[in-house]
Amino acid sequence: MKLGRQFGWQITLGTAVVGAIAAGVSSPFVLRAAPPVITEEVTYTKDIAPILQRSCENCHRTNGAGPMPLTTYEEVRPWARSIKARTGIGPHAGVMPPWYMEKNIGIQKYKDDPSLSDVEVAKIAKWADSGAPRGNPADMPPAKQYADDTAWRIGTPDLIVKTKDVLVKGNSPDWWGEIESVPIPIEEDRYVLAVEVKEVNDVDLNNKERQTVGGRYVWHHLIYRTQVGLDAPNELELIAGSENVVNWPVHEVGRNPDYFDPKAAVLLKKGSYIVSDSVHLHSNGRDTNAHLEFGYKFAPKGYKPEYRRAFVGLGNGVDIDIKAMSDNQQLHAYTVLNEPTKITSFEPHLHAPGTRMCLEAIWGYNIQTLSCVGYDHNWVRGYSYADDVAPLLPKGTILHIIGYMNNSPSNKNVPDPRNWQGSGNRSIANMFIDLGNRVTLTEEQFQNEMKARIAANPGKDIILGCPLCGIVAQQQKAAARPTQNQ
Template identity: 55%
Template sequence: MPTTRRHTFRLASWLALVGVTLMIGAGSSVAQSEGVTFTRDIAPILQRSCQHCHRPDSVAPMSLLTYEEARPWARAMKSRTALRNERGAMPPWFIEKNIGIQSYKDDPSLSEAEIATIAGWADSGAPRGDMADLPPPKYVAGGEDGWRIGTPDLVLRSREVTVNASGADRWEPIGVVPTGLTEDRYVEAVEIREVNDIPKEGGSNTVGGRFVLHHLNYSSHVVESEQPDAFTGETTTVWPVHEVGRNADIFPPDAGRILAAGSVLNLETAHLHSNGRETKAYLEFAFKLHPVGYKPSVTWVRRLTANGVDISIKPTTADQQLHAYTVLEQHTKILTFEPHMHAPGVRMCLEAIWGHSVQTLTCAGYDHNWVRSYVYADDAAPLLPEGAILHLTGFMDTTPGNRNVADPRNWGGGGRRSVANMFIDLGEAIALTDEEFEREMGERRERLGLTKNDVVIGCPLCQVRFPSQKAAP
């Protein structure tokens, strides 16, 4: 029987895999006790997961490019990486590894073996090792322009703002920026960074202290000449929000977003935050563009599962939960998960409910210093049928253990200010027609070699809609 053979084969390969994993496990613990070195063991980890931030002219306070630079931070590296998905963790990536979908794009997180390797290195005096083991450098100081999306085709710049040394948070428009485009273009990727005059050795211990433009909602549209505020819908794009510490956005190849001829970036609402010294700052917007003539083939939906109205956050209380539900009105492929809360937020989970199947898609820790999005890998992006229910749970902690909370004694409601609270999944999705939905599921079944008995997290109909069953109710 083909099915039995298949299962036998799977069991055998699974056992083989367990065997290999055990061997790797044993090997790495030997390596730990027998002298982990920087050149052989630590440098490759830093190159992959740390140096794009920890190098001159990037967001982090110190460079970790060389042994001399990294060595003084050995103990701090051990303790920050050991936090895994909790507030303060390095790298700032908070996906929980024991639940939900595990494949994301651009995932810098460390394996358990790598966390142990860093700890072993710190505990054994952070030795350098043989220079011959050192991999070729990935970043050369001053050697590149530092954009994560690669070399951009268009870089736009906001006007400069001055933020006083102290004062209440401001929430205001910071102007429009002409794109200068003479024909419609579609955007493949966008990245934003703040350029300011805060000294590199500023002594601030949060990423927020290094920047003053904490957050920006912006869109692009064509300005009608007589009415400067009017814009036409089909040339409008609402871009993903900019946040301090947030990652770049790389859109799926078939879902480029329009940056229209004659359009402007409208920097509608910027959140300006005083950080103790008068600061001048502006934003740079880097776009990678599709070639002229490209047209996207899919429709975007902004999938907001949120509840901002009846938030009530009690003082000095751990494990407070908020819940929100959305019924999907179209077949939907979810591209990203983007937990958005404020200081009390420590965790968010997204579930999909379809009939009596309830699946956790993603649970992620949350650190309000790092408001970021997670992009599902192509074969892992949830494919949900019309009528499925999304259930979002936010976890809040207002005890002194959550150091992001300014004063644990305060009650908090919902609102836009940082001292108020939000509870939103800002993730994005595309709507699928019946044909597209069937096709995407068919392709996934083929690529992953699925049988009718396989359960795929995030694709409740993947194992049901085999072509022979298409007509079934």
């Protein structure tokens, strides 16, 4: 019976997995439901402005990262058809907002998710097709106020730390190296719940040639740590971290903020410096002065984390073998979790040929697709799971990532698809890694998290992201049932 149930479960979720793989081979839309039909009239003031305010204005406003402001009817009207086109692309390169989570598979709740619902996409299409009417001015929501030109997604940071400006000449080659370490001005140890890194530069955003992501930024990436003092840490600390040496999620161009598990906020120790010996600067064709700003949201004073950050490598560079002139190529990598683990974010890291990545958890018979996302190397995105759905995986779970590669002329990110591609650090070589954040739980913490997850999902036999929850829920039910001879 128990086995039968597990088997049934395998079939149910297995279908989705088979579907996902099939999707990579044929069309990524095989599982997509028909778009919703909007019958009522759609106007800018009533329907469209609230969507733009929530999901677009953060970038599309005066001096924002987007090429044009979309804050008033006059600004938006000329772009109506283009907005329809860009919001209707689905989870692929080119979609606006740049967020590629597939909505028909895997976990669907993420922190700071700016994406549009299918109904909203359909409303925008209907609005554009019916002449983009303004509607009743009285329906217009009040304009959103932005404190400064560089609003932070994480809200006003508790601390902002800035690197020194660098000048990247318009004609300079790529540069890799170290930056001067930056002291972090805190009087006592603090724990970080969210961190956002962004480039601030003097690019003229009104210049029509500056309207691509590559034209707007020069800091290609920065791999960094914080460390107490400036002495070089030992090898082990460099890899695994310690109280005094903390590795942070990498900053990359187009990157969004990181939100850590509330029970595993990350330590920023008094006397720390931001240290990086892996900076890559890439000219955008004009002389540009630029620095990075690190915004931190702190946990309250006195906070202590309950969980440890996990160091699980998941990726395979060595075997990357991408054939010339062909689409729909797959890469696979696996790892086994040696301790109960909670996955707090998924971050596909591919290079130019990458178009999609899926994350699967395999436990015994059970295969669960946790997330599938599209990928555009211009917009590297991390996806933080909402706390109440973050995958809870038992010791022994196999994590599997599948990368989908398009090395053909239909992928505009690839400079010359006639070349075979292998592994390497340069953008024209490849990587295949999930850079997501994970935390390690003790067996007791794991059981408690599962109990809470089951309690929050009454009556559910299958809880996506928690392969053992169904079994534990059954055991709970059996234990609560009176036995025959009572």
